[in-house]
Amino acid sequence: MEEIILVSNESGIRIDAWLCGKVKDYSRSYIQKLINDGMILVNGKPVKSNYKIKQNDEILARIPEPQVLDVVAEDIDVPILYEDEHIIVVDKPKGMVVHPAAGNYSGTLVNALLKHCGTNLSNINGIIRPGIVHRIDKDTSGVLVVAKSNAAHEGLSEKLKDHDIERVYIAVVHGIIREDYGKIDAPIGRHPVDRKKMAVNTKNGRRAVTRFKVLERFKDATYIEATLETGRTHQIRVHMSYIGFPIIGDTVYGRKNDIYNINGQALHAKKLGFVHPIKGEYMEFESPLPEYFKELLEKLRKS
Template sequence: MEEIAFVSNDNGIRIDAWLCGKLKDYSRSYIQKLISDEMILVNGKPVKSNYKVKPMDEILAKIPEPQVLDVVAEDISVPILYEDEHIIVVDKPKGMVVHPAAGNYSGTLVNALLNHCGDNLSDINGIIRPGIVHRIDKDTSGVLVVAKSNAAHEGLSRRLKDHDIERVYVALVHGIIREEQGKIDAPIGRHPVDRKKMAVNTKNGRRAVTRFKVLERFKDATYIEVTLETGRTHQIRVHMSYIGYPIIGDTVYGRKNDVYNVNGQALHAKKLGFVHPVKGEYMEFESPIPMYFKELLKKLKM
Protein backbone atom coordinates (compact mmCIF):
# COMPACT_ATOMS: atom_id res chain seq x y z
CA MET A 1 0.00 0.00 0.00
CA GLU A 2 1.28 3.43 -0.96
CA GLU A 3 0.86 6.30 1.53
CA ILE A 4 0.97 9.91 0.33
CA ALA A 5 1.00 12.77 2.84
CA PHE A 6 -0.05 16.39 2.31
CA VAL A 7 -0.39 19.53 4.39
CA SER A 8 -3.20 21.84 3.32
CA ASN A 9 -2.69 25.53 2.58
CA ASP A 10 -6.32 25.92 1.48
CA ASN A 11 -9.59 26.61 3.25
CA GLY A 12 -13.18 25.61 2.50
CA ILE A 13 -12.60 23.19 -0.41
CA ARG A 14 -14.25 19.77 -0.28
CA ILE A 15 -11.71 17.06 0.50
CA ASP A 16 -12.63 14.99 -2.58
CA ALA A 17 -12.22 18.00 -4.89
CA TRP A 18 -9.00 19.04 -3.13
CA LEU A 19 -7.48 15.58 -3.53
CA CYS A 20 -8.43 15.53 -7.23
CA GLY A 21 -6.00 18.38 -7.70
CA LYS A 22 -3.25 16.49 -5.87
CA LEU A 23 -3.79 12.90 -7.03
CA LYS A 24 -4.09 13.60 -10.74
CA ASP A 25 -3.76 9.94 -11.74
CA TYR A 26 -7.01 9.04 -9.98
CA SER A 27 -10.62 9.92 -10.75
CA ARG A 28 -12.91 11.74 -8.34
CA SER A 29 -15.09 8.63 -8.08
CA TYR A 30 -12.06 6.57 -7.04
CA ILE A 31 -11.05 9.21 -4.47
CA GLN A 32 -14.59 9.22 -3.07
CA LYS A 33 -14.39 5.44 -2.74
CA LEU A 34 -11.11 5.80 -0.83
CA ILE A 35 -12.81 8.28 1.47
CA SER A 36 -15.80 5.95 2.08
CA ASP A 37 -13.35 3.10 2.76
CA GLU A 38 -11.63 5.31 5.36
CA MET A 39 -8.40 5.30 3.39
CA ILE A 40 -8.19 9.11 3.58
CA LEU A 41 -7.27 10.49 7.00
CA VAL A 42 -7.35 14.14 8.05
CA ASN A 43 -5.36 14.82 11.19
CA GLY A 44 -5.37 11.08 11.83
CA LYS A 45 -9.14 10.58 11.49
CA PRO A 46 -11.38 9.47 8.61
CA VAL A 47 -13.72 12.09 7.12
CA LYS A 48 -16.62 12.25 4.68
CA SER A 49 -16.40 13.48 1.09
CA ASN A 50 -18.02 16.81 1.99
CA TYR A 51 -15.40 17.66 4.62
CA LYS A 52 -13.95 21.14 3.96
CA VAL A 53 -10.17 21.31 4.25
CA LYS A 54 -8.59 23.87 6.57
CA PRO A 55 -5.12 25.42 6.60
CA MET A 56 -2.50 23.14 8.16
CA ASP A 57 -4.69 20.02 7.91
CA GLU A 58 -2.48 16.94 7.73
CA ILE A 59 -3.95 14.69 5.04
CA LEU A 60 -2.86 11.10 4.48
CA ALA A 61 -4.00 9.18 1.40
CA LYS A 62 -3.62 5.40 1.51
CA ILE A 63 -3.61 3.95 -2.01
CA PRO A 64 -4.12 0.15 -2.09
CA GLU A 65 -2.10 -1.99 -4.42
CA PRO A 66 -4.03 -2.76 -7.62
CA GLN A 67 -6.08 -5.93 -7.29
CA VAL A 68 -5.33 -8.74 -9.67
CA LEU A 69 -8.34 -9.22 -11.88
CA ASP A 70 -9.81 -12.63 -11.13
CA VAL A 71 -12.44 -12.47 -13.84
CA VAL A 72 -11.01 -14.26 -16.85
CA ALA A 73 -11.19 -13.11 -20.45
CA GLU A 74 -13.21 -15.42 -22.67
CA ASP A 75 -13.38 -15.57 -26.43
CA ILE A 76 -17.10 -14.86 -26.75
CA SER A 77 -18.45 -13.10 -29.81
CA VAL A 78 -20.61 -10.04 -29.11
CA PRO A 79 -21.75 -7.68 -31.92
CA ILE A 80 -20.02 -4.29 -31.66
CA LEU A 81 -21.99 -1.30 -32.94
CA TYR A 82 -19.30 1.34 -32.24
CA GLU A 83 -15.92 1.64 -30.56
CA ASP A 84 -13.33 4.33 -29.87
CA GLU A 85 -10.71 4.88 -27.16
CA HIS A 86 -13.36 5.94 -24.62
CA ILE A 87 -16.50 3.86 -25.19
CA ILE A 88 -17.71 0.66 -26.80
CA VAL A 89 -21.35 0.12 -27.78
CA VAL A 90 -22.49 -3.50 -28.03
CA ASP A 91 -25.60 -5.41 -29.02
CA LYS A 92 -26.05 -7.78 -26.07
CA PRO A 93 -27.70 -11.07 -26.98
CA LYS A 94 -30.62 -12.52 -25.04
CA GLY A 95 -29.48 -14.91 -22.31
CA MET A 96 -26.14 -13.19 -21.58
CA VAL A 97 -25.50 -11.82 -18.09
CA VAL A 98 -23.83 -8.39 -18.15
CA HIS A 99 -21.26 -8.90 -15.37
CA PRO A 100 -20.10 -11.72 -13.08
CA ALA A 101 -22.05 -12.37 -9.89
CA ALA A 102 -22.89 -15.32 -7.68
CA GLY A 103 -23.62 -18.25 -9.95
CA ASN A 104 -22.41 -16.48 -13.10
CA TYR A 105 -18.65 -16.05 -13.16
CA SER A 106 -18.17 -16.95 -16.80
CA GLY A 107 -19.92 -16.40 -20.09
CA THR A 108 -20.82 -12.81 -19.21
CA LEU A 109 -20.48 -9.65 -21.26
CA VAL A 110 -17.57 -8.60 -19.03
CA ASN A 111 -15.72 -11.84 -19.82
CA ALA A 112 -16.18 -11.12 -23.52
CA LEU A 113 -15.11 -7.47 -23.17
CA LEU A 114 -11.95 -8.42 -21.27
CA ASN A 115 -11.00 -10.60 -24.22
CA HIS A 116 -11.72 -7.82 -26.72
CA CYS A 117 -10.47 -4.77 -24.79
CA GLY A 118 -7.83 -6.20 -22.46
CA ASP A 119 -7.01 -3.67 -19.76
CA ASN A 120 -8.73 -0.85 -21.67
CA LEU A 121 -11.87 -0.73 -19.55
CA SER A 122 -12.85 1.73 -16.85
CA ASP A 123 -11.94 0.48 -13.36
CA ILE A 124 -14.34 2.71 -11.40
CA ASN A 125 -16.75 -0.15 -10.71
CA GLY A 126 -14.01 -2.53 -9.60
CA ILE A 127 -12.69 -5.84 -10.83
CA ILE A 128 -16.05 -7.58 -11.23
CA ARG A 129 -17.73 -4.84 -13.29
CA PRO A 130 -15.02 -3.11 -15.34
CA GLY A 131 -16.53 -0.59 -17.74
CA ILE A 132 -20.13 -1.28 -16.73
CA VAL A 133 -22.11 1.95 -16.39
CA HIS A 134 -25.64 0.60 -16.82
CA ARG A 135 -27.11 -2.86 -17.23
CA ILE A 136 -29.89 -4.70 -18.97
CA ASP A 137 -31.28 -7.96 -17.64
CA LYS A 138 -29.94 -11.35 -18.69
CA ASP A 139 -32.96 -12.13 -20.87
CA THR A 140 -33.27 -8.60 -22.26
CA SER A 141 -31.44 -8.18 -25.55
CA GLY A 142 -30.18 -5.00 -27.15
CA VAL A 143 -27.90 -2.00 -27.17
CA LEU A 144 -25.61 -1.18 -24.24
CA VAL A 145 -22.76 1.33 -23.85
CA VAL A 146 -19.62 0.42 -21.89
CA ALA A 147 -16.91 2.82 -20.67
CA LYS A 148 -13.31 2.14 -21.66
CA SER A 149 -11.86 5.20 -19.91
CA ASN A 150 -12.63 6.56 -16.44
CA ALA A 151 -13.42 9.96 -17.96
CA ALA A 152 -16.08 8.33 -20.14
CA HIS A 153 -17.44 6.37 -17.18
CA GLU A 154 -17.88 9.49 -15.07
CA GLY A 155 -19.47 11.38 -17.96
CA LEU A 156 -21.94 8.61 -18.75
CA SER A 157 -22.80 8.10 -15.08
CA ARG A 158 -23.52 11.81 -14.74
CA ARG A 159 -25.83 11.77 -17.78
CA LEU A 160 -27.66 8.71 -16.45
CA LYS A 161 -28.15 10.42 -13.12
CA ASP A 162 -29.48 13.52 -14.90
CA HIS A 163 -31.81 11.35 -17.07
CA ASP A 164 -29.97 12.68 -20.11
CA ILE A 165 -29.63 9.43 -22.06
CA GLU A 166 -32.39 8.27 -24.40
CA ARG A 167 -33.29 4.61 -23.84
CA VAL A 168 -36.00 3.12 -26.03
CA TYR A 169 -37.23 -0.47 -25.77
CA VAL A 170 -39.82 -2.60 -27.50
CA ALA A 171 -41.84 -5.22 -25.66
CA LEU A 172 -44.67 -7.68 -26.13
CA VAL A 173 -47.13 -7.73 -23.25
CA HIS A 174 -50.13 -9.83 -22.27
CA GLY A 175 -53.51 -8.20 -22.75
CA ILE A 176 -54.83 -5.49 -25.04
CA ILE A 177 -53.86 -1.94 -24.07
CA ARG A 178 -56.71 0.33 -25.14
CA GLU A 179 -54.87 3.64 -24.75
CA GLU A 180 -52.57 4.73 -27.55
CA GLN A 181 -49.93 5.83 -25.06
CA GLY A 182 -49.42 6.20 -21.36
CA LYS A 183 -47.13 7.22 -18.51
CA ILE A 184 -46.42 5.14 -15.40
CA ASP A 185 -45.09 7.21 -12.49
CA ALA A 186 -44.76 4.82 -9.55
CA PRO A 187 -41.82 4.36 -7.15
CA ILE A 188 -39.88 1.10 -7.28
CA GLY A 189 -38.06 -0.59 -4.42
CA ARG A 190 -37.44 -4.03 -2.98
CA HIS A 191 -40.47 -6.27 -2.70
CA PRO A 192 -41.63 -6.17 0.95
CA VAL A 193 -41.79 -9.98 1.20
CA ASP A 194 -39.64 -11.46 -1.60
CA ARG A 195 -36.33 -9.61 -1.34
CA LYS A 196 -35.12 -11.07 -4.66
CA LYS A 197 -37.83 -9.14 -6.48
CA MET A 198 -38.58 -5.48 -7.07
CA ALA A 199 -42.05 -3.96 -6.70
CA VAL A 200 -43.94 -0.68 -6.77
CA ASN A 201 -43.17 0.45 -3.24
CA THR A 202 -44.67 3.77 -2.15
CA LYS A 203 -43.00 3.60 1.27
CA ASN A 204 -39.38 2.73 0.45
CA GLY A 205 -39.18 3.00 -3.34
CA ARG A 206 -37.41 5.54 -5.53
CA ARG A 207 -39.28 7.51 -8.18
CA ALA A 208 -39.58 5.61 -11.45
CA VAL A 209 -41.15 6.91 -14.67
CA THR A 210 -41.90 4.81 -17.74
CA ARG A 211 -43.64 5.97 -20.92
CA PHE A 212 -45.17 3.61 -23.47
CA LYS A 213 -47.01 3.79 -26.78
CA VAL A 214 -48.88 1.08 -28.64
CA LEU A 215 -47.35 -0.13 -31.91
CA GLU A 216 -49.75 -2.99 -32.69
CA ARG A 217 -52.55 -4.94 -31.02
CA PHE A 218 -53.19 -8.69 -31.34
CA LYS A 219 -55.84 -11.09 -30.06
CA ASP A 220 -54.63 -11.05 -26.46
CA ALA A 221 -51.31 -9.20 -26.62
CA THR A 222 -49.92 -5.77 -27.41
CA TYR A 223 -46.69 -4.69 -29.07
CA ILE A 224 -45.39 -1.52 -27.42
CA GLU A 225 -42.49 0.91 -27.50
CA VAL A 226 -41.21 1.93 -24.08
CA THR A 227 -39.09 4.92 -23.10
CA LEU A 228 -37.33 5.15 -19.74
CA GLU A 229 -37.13 8.46 -17.90
CA THR A 230 -35.45 6.76 -14.92
CA GLY A 231 -33.45 3.55 -14.66
CA ARG A 232 -34.55 1.43 -11.72
CA THR A 233 -33.85 -2.30 -11.51
CA HIS A 234 -36.41 -4.28 -13.59
CA GLN A 235 -38.29 -1.01 -14.13
CA ILE A 236 -40.18 -1.87 -17.33
CA ARG A 237 -41.02 -5.38 -16.13
CA VAL A 238 -42.31 -4.14 -12.76
CA HIS A 239 -44.27 -1.22 -14.19
CA MET A 240 -46.00 -3.17 -16.95
CA SER A 241 -46.97 -5.90 -14.48
CA TYR A 242 -48.21 -3.24 -12.06
CA ILE A 243 -50.71 -1.83 -14.58
CA GLY A 244 -51.92 -5.30 -15.56
CA TYR A 245 -49.97 -5.93 -18.77
CA PRO A 246 -46.98 -8.12 -17.83
CA ILE A 247 -44.32 -8.83 -20.42
CA ILE A 248 -44.71 -12.10 -22.30
CA GLY A 249 -42.19 -14.68 -21.08
CA ASP A 250 -41.46 -12.90 -17.78
CA THR A 251 -41.54 -15.69 -15.20
CA VAL A 252 -40.77 -13.35 -12.29
CA TYR A 253 -43.35 -10.57 -12.79
CA GLY A 254 -45.58 -12.17 -15.43
CA ARG A 255 -48.08 -14.95 -15.81
CA LYS A 256 -47.12 -18.36 -14.47
CA ASN A 257 -48.81 -20.20 -17.34
CA ASP A 258 -47.43 -18.41 -20.39
CA VAL A 259 -49.00 -19.93 -23.52
CA TYR A 260 -46.39 -18.42 -25.85
CA ASN A 261 -43.54 -20.65 -24.62
CA VAL A 262 -40.93 -17.86 -24.69
CA ASN A 263 -37.64 -18.40 -22.86
CA GLY A 264 -37.33 -15.16 -20.88
CA GLN A 265 -39.15 -11.85 -21.23
CA ALA A 266 -39.91 -10.43 -24.69
CA LEU A 267 -38.09 -7.16 -24.06
CA HIS A 268 -35.49 -5.60 -26.35
CA ALA A 269 -33.34 -2.46 -25.87
CA LYS A 270 -33.83 -1.03 -29.34
CA LYS A 271 -32.26 2.42 -29.23
CA LEU A 272 -29.68 4.30 -27.16
CA GLY A 273 -28.93 7.98 -27.69
CA PHE A 274 -26.46 10.14 -25.76
CA VAL A 275 -23.86 12.88 -26.02
CA HIS A 276 -20.38 11.35 -26.18
CA PRO A 277 -18.95 11.81 -22.65
CA VAL A 278 -15.57 13.02 -23.91
CA LYS A 279 -16.00 14.22 -27.50
CA GLY A 280 -19.26 16.04 -26.83
CA GLU A 281 -21.11 14.95 -29.99
CA TYR A 282 -24.56 13.39 -30.00
CA MET A 283 -24.60 9.70 -30.94
CA GLU A 284 -27.46 7.30 -31.50
CA PHE A 285 -27.39 3.53 -31.93
CA GLU A 286 -30.07 1.01 -32.81
CA SER A 287 -30.21 -2.74 -32.36
CA PRO A 288 -32.30 -4.66 -34.90
CA ILE A 289 -35.20 -6.74 -33.60
CA PRO A 290 -33.72 -10.20 -32.80
CA MET A 291 -34.99 -13.39 -34.40
CA TYR A 292 -36.79 -14.73 -31.31
CA PHE A 293 -38.78 -11.49 -31.15
CA LYS A 294 -39.63 -11.59 -34.87
CA GLU A 295 -40.83 -15.18 -34.57
CA LEU A 296 -43.07 -14.28 -31.65
CA LEU A 297 -44.53 -11.35 -33.61
CA LYS A 298 -45.20 -13.68 -36.52
CA LYS A 299 -46.96 -16.16 -34.21
CA LEU A 300 -49.14 -13.38 -32.76
CA LYS A 301 -50.18 -12.21 -36.25
CA MET A 302 -51.49 -15.67 -37.20
Protein backbone atom coordinates in the same frame (compact mmCIF):
# COMPACT_ATOMS: atom_id res chain seq x y z
CA MET B 1 -0.40 0.87 -1.26
CA GLU B 2 0.20 4.48 -2.20
CA GLU B 3 -0.30 7.07 0.55
CA ILE B 4 -0.84 10.74 -0.22
CA ILE B 5 -0.79 13.33 2.57
CA LEU B 6 -2.29 16.75 1.90
CA VAL B 7 -2.99 19.79 4.08
CA SER B 8 -5.94 21.95 3.09
CA ASN B 9 -5.61 25.70 2.73
CA GLU B 10 -9.30 26.05 1.91
CA SER B 11 -12.59 25.47 3.68
CA GLY B 12 -16.24 24.74 2.90
CA ILE B 13 -15.55 22.38 -0.05
CA ARG B 14 -16.75 18.77 -0.10
CA ILE B 15 -13.89 16.36 0.54
CA ASP B 16 -14.60 14.29 -2.60
CA ALA B 17 -14.67 17.35 -4.87
CA TRP B 18 -11.55 18.81 -3.22
CA LEU B 19 -9.57 15.58 -3.60
CA CYS B 20 -10.64 15.30 -7.25
CA GLY B 21 -8.94 18.61 -7.90
CA LYS B 22 -5.78 17.57 -6.08
CA VAL B 23 -5.39 13.93 -7.16
CA LYS B 24 -5.75 14.19 -10.92
CA ASP B 25 -5.44 10.52 -11.90
CA TYR B 26 -8.59 9.35 -10.10
CA SER B 27 -12.27 9.97 -10.82
CA ARG B 28 -14.71 11.42 -8.33
CA SER B 29 -16.66 8.17 -8.14
CA TYR B 30 -13.44 6.30 -7.32
CA ILE B 31 -12.58 8.88 -4.63
CA GLN B 32 -16.07 8.41 -3.18
CA LYS B 33 -15.52 4.65 -3.12
CA LEU B 34 -12.25 5.14 -1.22
CA ILE B 35 -14.05 7.39 1.28
CA ASN B 36 -16.83 4.82 1.76
CA ASP B 37 -14.18 2.11 2.28
CA GLY B 38 -12.48 4.16 5.01
CA MET B 39 -9.36 4.77 2.92
CA ILE B 40 -9.53 8.57 3.27
CA LEU B 41 -8.80 10.00 6.72
CA VAL B 42 -9.17 13.60 7.84
CA ASN B 43 -7.10 14.39 10.92
CA GLY B 44 -6.80 10.65 11.48
CA LYS B 45 -10.52 9.88 11.28
CA PRO B 46 -12.74 8.53 8.47
CA VAL B 47 -15.35 10.91 7.04
CA LYS B 48 -18.27 10.82 4.63
CA SER B 49 -18.19 12.10 1.05
CA ASN B 50 -20.17 15.21 1.98
CA TYR B 51 -17.68 16.26 4.70
CA LYS B 52 -16.65 19.88 4.10
CA ILE B 53 -12.96 20.49 4.61
CA LYS B 54 -11.65 23.06 7.04
CA GLN B 55 -8.52 25.18 6.99
CA ASN B 56 -5.41 23.14 7.92
CA ASP B 57 -7.19 19.76 7.80
CA GLU B 58 -4.66 16.97 7.26
CA ILE B 59 -5.98 14.54 4.66
CA LEU B 60 -4.50 11.08 4.21
CA ALA B 61 -5.52 9.28 1.03
CA ARG B 62 -4.59 5.59 0.94
CA ILE B 63 -4.86 4.26 -2.60
CA PRO B 64 -4.61 0.47 -3.08
CA GLU B 65 -2.36 -0.96 -5.76
CA PRO B 66 -4.28 -1.83 -8.94
CA GLN B 67 -5.46 -5.42 -8.83
CA VAL B 68 -4.82 -7.75 -11.71
CA LEU B 69 -8.07 -8.89 -13.31
CA ASP B 70 -8.78 -12.48 -12.34
CA VAL B 71 -11.89 -12.92 -14.47
CA VAL B 72 -11.02 -15.19 -17.38
CA ALA B 73 -11.13 -13.81 -20.92
CA GLU B 74 -13.31 -15.97 -23.16
CA ASP B 75 -13.71 -16.08 -26.92
CA ILE B 76 -17.42 -15.27 -27.13
CA ASP B 77 -18.90 -13.58 -30.17
CA VAL B 78 -20.74 -10.36 -29.29
CA PRO B 79 -21.79 -7.96 -32.08
CA ILE B 80 -19.96 -4.62 -31.85
CA LEU B 81 -21.86 -1.55 -33.07
CA TYR B 82 -19.08 0.99 -32.43
CA GLU B 83 -15.63 1.18 -30.86
CA ASP B 84 -12.91 3.77 -30.25
CA GLU B 85 -10.20 4.18 -27.62
CA HIS B 86 -12.71 5.38 -25.00
CA ILE B 87 -15.96 3.43 -25.45
CA ILE B 88 -17.34 0.29 -27.04
CA VAL B 89 -21.02 -0.17 -27.91
CA VAL B 90 -22.27 -3.76 -28.13
CA ASP B 91 -25.47 -5.58 -29.03
CA LYS B 92 -25.90 -7.95 -26.10
CA PRO B 93 -27.68 -11.20 -26.96
CA LYS B 94 -30.59 -12.55 -24.93
CA GLY B 95 -29.47 -14.97 -22.22
CA MET B 96 -26.08 -13.35 -21.59
CA VAL B 97 -25.28 -11.97 -18.13
CA VAL B 98 -23.48 -8.61 -18.24
CA HIS B 99 -20.85 -9.26 -15.55
CA PRO B 100 -19.71 -12.15 -13.34
CA ALA B 101 -21.36 -12.69 -9.97
CA ALA B 102 -21.53 -15.43 -7.35
CA GLY B 103 -22.08 -18.76 -9.07
CA ASN B 104 -21.72 -17.30 -12.55
CA TYR B 105 -18.14 -16.43 -13.46
CA SER B 106 -18.04 -17.38 -17.13
CA GLY B 107 -19.98 -16.76 -20.31
CA THR B 108 -20.68 -13.13 -19.41
CA LEU B 109 -20.27 -9.98 -21.46
CA VAL B 110 -17.27 -9.04 -19.32
CA ASN B 111 -15.56 -12.35 -20.17
CA ALA B 112 -16.09 -11.58 -23.86
CA LEU B 113 -14.88 -7.98 -23.50
CA LEU B 114 -11.70 -9.07 -21.74
CA LYS B 115 -10.88 -11.23 -24.75
CA HIS B 116 -11.60 -8.42 -27.20
CA CYS B 117 -10.19 -5.44 -25.27
CA GLY B 118 -7.61 -7.04 -22.97
CA THR B 119 -6.98 -4.70 -20.04
CA ASN B 120 -8.22 -1.68 -22.03
CA LEU B 121 -11.36 -1.34 -19.92
CA SER B 122 -12.02 1.19 -17.17
CA ASN B 123 -11.21 -0.09 -13.67
CA ILE B 124 -13.55 2.19 -11.71
CA ASN B 125 -15.98 -0.65 -10.97
CA GLY B 126 -13.26 -3.12 -10.00
CA ILE B 127 -12.22 -6.57 -11.11
CA ILE B 128 -15.66 -8.12 -11.61
CA ARG B 129 -17.21 -5.23 -13.55
CA PRO B 130 -14.47 -3.60 -15.64
CA GLY B 131 -15.93 -1.03 -18.01
CA ILE B 132 -19.52 -1.61 -16.93
CA VAL B 133 -21.38 1.69 -16.60
CA HIS B 134 -24.96 0.40 -16.86
CA ARG B 135 -26.55 -3.01 -17.22
CA ILE B 136 -29.42 -4.75 -18.88
CA ASP B 137 -30.90 -7.99 -17.53
CA LYS B 138 -29.70 -11.42 -18.60
CA ASP B 139 -32.83 -12.10 -20.66
CA THR B 140 -33.05 -8.58 -22.08
CA SER B 141 -31.28 -8.21 -25.41
CA GLY B 142 -29.97 -5.07 -27.03
CA VAL B 143 -27.60 -2.13 -27.11
CA LEU B 144 -25.21 -1.34 -24.25
CA VAL B 145 -22.27 1.08 -23.93
CA VAL B 146 -19.10 0.07 -22.08
CA ALA B 147 -16.26 2.38 -20.97
CA LYS B 148 -12.71 1.59 -22.02
CA SER B 149 -11.10 4.60 -20.30
CA ASN B 150 -11.73 5.91 -16.78
CA ALA B 151 -12.44 9.38 -18.17
CA ALA B 152 -15.18 7.95 -20.40
CA HIS B 153 -16.59 5.94 -17.49
CA GLU B 154 -16.80 9.04 -15.33
CA GLY B 155 -18.45 11.03 -18.11
CA LEU B 156 -21.02 8.34 -18.90
CA SER B 157 -21.82 7.89 -15.21
CA GLU B 158 -22.53 11.60 -14.88
CA LYS B 159 -24.79 11.50 -17.95
CA LEU B 160 -26.74 8.57 -16.48
CA LYS B 161 -27.05 10.38 -13.18
CA ASP B 162 -28.33 13.52 -14.96
CA HIS B 163 -30.68 11.47 -17.23
CA ASP B 164 -28.77 12.66 -20.31
CA ILE B 165 -28.71 9.28 -22.06
CA GLU B 166 -31.65 8.29 -24.23
CA ARG B 167 -32.66 4.67 -23.65
CA VAL B 168 -35.51 3.27 -25.72
CA TYR B 169 -36.82 -0.29 -25.35
CA ILE B 170 -39.47 -2.35 -27.07
CA ALA B 171 -41.57 -4.95 -25.28
CA VAL B 172 -44.61 -7.14 -25.71
CA VAL B 173 -46.94 -7.20 -22.72
CA HIS B 174 -49.96 -9.25 -21.69
CA GLY B 175 -53.32 -7.55 -22.13
CA ILE B 176 -54.56 -4.75 -24.37
CA ILE B 177 -53.49 -1.23 -23.44
CA ARG B 178 -56.25 1.11 -24.59
CA GLU B 179 -54.30 4.38 -24.31
CA ASP B 180 -51.89 5.20 -27.13
CA TYR B 181 -49.42 6.82 -24.72
CA GLY B 182 -48.73 6.59 -21.01
CA LYS B 183 -46.42 7.67 -18.22
CA ILE B 184 -45.68 5.63 -15.11
CA ASP B 185 -44.23 7.67 -12.24
CA ALA B 186 -43.89 5.28 -9.30
CA PRO B 187 -40.89 4.79 -6.96
CA ILE B 188 -39.03 1.49 -7.12
CA GLY B 189 -37.15 -0.23 -4.31
CA ARG B 190 -36.56 -3.67 -2.86
CA HIS B 191 -39.63 -5.84 -2.44
CA PRO B 192 -40.61 -5.68 1.27
CA VAL B 193 -40.82 -9.48 1.55
CA ASP B 194 -38.83 -11.04 -1.30
CA ARG B 195 -35.46 -9.24 -1.24
CA LYS B 196 -34.43 -10.74 -4.58
CA LYS B 197 -37.20 -8.79 -6.31
CA MET B 198 -37.88 -5.13 -6.91
CA ALA B 199 -41.29 -3.52 -6.43
CA VAL B 200 -43.10 -0.21 -6.46
CA ASN B 201 -42.21 0.93 -2.97
CA THR B 202 -43.62 4.28 -1.87
CA LYS B 203 -41.87 4.11 1.50
CA ASN B 204 -38.29 3.19 0.61
CA GLY B 205 -38.19 3.38 -3.19
CA ARG B 206 -36.41 5.87 -5.44
CA ARG B 207 -38.27 7.88 -8.05
CA ALA B 208 -38.73 5.96 -11.29
CA VAL B 209 -40.36 7.24 -14.47
CA THR B 210 -41.18 5.21 -17.60
CA ARG B 211 -42.95 6.58 -20.67
CA PHE B 212 -44.52 4.22 -23.19
CA LYS B 213 -46.41 4.31 -26.46
CA VAL B 214 -48.41 1.57 -28.16
CA LEU B 215 -46.99 0.30 -31.44
CA GLU B 216 -49.46 -2.51 -32.16
CA ARG B 217 -52.34 -4.32 -30.45
CA PHE B 218 -53.15 -8.03 -30.71
CA LYS B 219 -55.88 -10.33 -29.40
CA ASP B 220 -54.63 -10.27 -25.80
CA ALA B 221 -51.23 -8.58 -26.00
CA THR B 222 -49.73 -5.19 -26.82
CA TYR B 223 -46.48 -4.26 -28.54
CA ILE B 224 -45.01 -1.12 -26.94
CA GLU B 225 -42.03 1.19 -27.01
CA ALA B 226 -40.80 2.27 -23.55
CA THR B 227 -38.43 5.13 -22.78
CA LEU B 228 -36.58 5.38 -19.49
CA GLU B 229 -36.36 8.72 -17.73
CA THR B 230 -34.65 7.03 -14.79
CA GLY B 231 -32.72 3.77 -14.60
CA ARG B 232 -33.82 1.66 -11.67
CA THR B 233 -33.21 -2.09 -11.50
CA HIS B 234 -35.87 -4.00 -13.50
CA GLN B 235 -37.69 -0.68 -14.02
CA ILE B 236 -39.75 -1.45 -17.14
CA ARG B 237 -40.56 -4.96 -15.93
CA VAL B 238 -41.73 -3.71 -12.52
CA HIS B 239 -43.68 -0.74 -13.89
CA MET B 240 -45.55 -2.69 -16.56
CA SER B 241 -46.48 -5.39 -14.03
CA TYR B 242 -47.57 -2.69 -11.58
CA ILE B 243 -50.12 -1.22 -14.02
CA GLY B 244 -51.44 -4.68 -14.88
CA PHE B 245 -49.63 -5.36 -18.17
CA PRO B 246 -46.65 -7.59 -17.33
CA ILE B 247 -44.10 -8.38 -20.02
CA ILE B 248 -44.62 -11.69 -21.83
CA GLY B 249 -42.10 -14.30 -20.69
CA ASP B 250 -41.18 -12.52 -17.44
CA THR B 251 -40.90 -15.31 -14.88
CA VAL B 252 -40.35 -12.90 -11.96
CA TYR B 253 -42.96 -10.17 -12.47
CA GLY B 254 -45.17 -11.80 -15.11
CA ARG B 255 -48.06 -14.23 -15.28
CA LYS B 256 -47.59 -17.76 -14.00
CA ASN B 257 -49.61 -19.24 -16.85
CA ASP B 258 -47.62 -17.60 -19.66
CA ILE B 259 -48.49 -19.56 -22.82
CA TYR B 260 -45.90 -18.11 -25.19
CA ASN B 261 -42.86 -20.08 -23.99
CA ILE B 262 -40.17 -17.67 -25.21
CA ASN B 263 -37.63 -18.41 -22.45
CA GLY B 264 -37.27 -15.00 -20.81
CA GLN B 265 -39.03 -11.65 -21.07
CA ALA B 266 -39.88 -10.04 -24.42
CA LEU B 267 -37.85 -6.91 -23.72
CA HIS B 268 -35.25 -5.47 -26.08
CA ALA B 269 -32.98 -2.42 -25.65
CA LYS B 270 -33.58 -0.95 -29.10
CA LYS B 271 -31.86 2.44 -29.03
CA LEU B 272 -29.16 4.25 -27.08
CA GLY B 273 -28.31 7.90 -27.66
CA PHE B 274 -25.76 10.07 -25.86
CA VAL B 275 -23.09 12.71 -26.26
CA HIS B 276 -19.66 11.06 -26.47
CA PRO B 277 -18.06 11.64 -23.03
CA ILE B 278 -14.71 12.66 -24.54
CA LYS B 279 -15.33 13.80 -28.12
CA GLY B 280 -18.48 15.76 -27.29
CA GLU B 281 -20.47 14.67 -30.34
CA TYR B 282 -23.96 13.17 -30.20
CA MET B 283 -24.08 9.47 -31.10
CA GLU B 284 -27.04 7.15 -31.54
CA PHE B 285 -27.08 3.39 -31.91
CA GLU B 286 -29.87 0.95 -32.72
CA SER B 287 -30.03 -2.79 -32.24
CA PRO B 288 -31.98 -4.67 -34.91
CA LEU B 289 -35.00 -6.70 -33.86
CA PRO B 290 -33.73 -10.12 -32.70
CA GLU B 291 -35.16 -13.34 -34.15
CA TYR B 292 -37.01 -14.38 -30.99
CA PHE B 293 -38.83 -11.05 -31.01
CA LYS B 294 -39.73 -11.31 -34.69
CA GLU B 295 -41.08 -14.82 -34.15
CA LEU B 296 -43.24 -13.72 -31.20
CA LEU B 297 -44.71 -10.80 -33.16
CA GLU B 298 -45.44 -13.05 -36.14
CA LYS B 299 -47.16 -15.58 -33.90
CA LEU B 300 -49.29 -12.85 -32.32
CA ARG B 301 -50.23 -11.39 -35.72
CA LYS B 302 -51.36 -14.80 -36.97
CA SER B 303 -53.48 -15.41 -33.88
